[in-house]
Amino acid sequence: MRAGLLDDGGDHLAFRHDLLRQAVYVDIPPSARKALHREAAHHLVSAGHQPIDAVPHILRGALHGDEEAVALLERAADDVLSVTPGLAADLMTRALDLVPPALPLRFTVGERTILSLTRAGRNREALSAGDRLLAGRPSPEAFSRLQAALGGALWNMDLAGELRRRAETALAMGGAAPEIGARLAALHALALSRDHDLVAAREAGETALRAATAVGDREAHILALSGLGEIAQNAGENAVAQWRDTQGLAS
Structure with a gap:
């Protein structure tokens, strides 16, 4: 303060000028x-x-393997996801960079x-990140979770055939938690909505909806209804498709 670097504002000290702060x-x-x-972050x-x-302090101070920083970035991403999904995606990408490949947390x-x-519409980045993670040989449960998470990006990119292949592979592998299995079944039905055999697709959709209801998973329920809506629309049943969409929104 005697050197003229700091001012005492009563509640806190502050640099007299930002150039002084930067110099220090x-x-x-x-x-x-x-x-x-x-x-400072803590x-x-x-x-x-x-x-x-x-977050500004976390981004400047976090070290590789800093699980506390990862947890804080996840919480920050959750807080902003509904308002600024792009920022949430950036925060989660940074959090992922901090986790060593050997840790299951990754x-x-x-x-x-x-x-x-x-959610941010960055589907290609999502698919690329997912494939890098899958290359790390995750456990069957983690494999299923990652494939289920990739479902939205694959669908948005109009890759129904790839979505079907991945869902079938994950379901055949087994080891998924009940809610993840229900989501994979719903994603499989959604992919089948682009197939020629809409009867088989509808059966898959109804089975997925029953599974979603049984486990009480909202995400699986919405996906199953979306699949059934797509199937009805492709079959020319517009009234049914609209009703399924309404059900999905109500969920």
């Missing part, structure tokens, strides 16, 4: 700078601030990254 900042060794950013969250407020974070990228 660049003079701090990079390792110490990262440590200070990590401390302090902000501990003091009751939202994780999104700590597949959990990867699943959420795929869903965020798809």
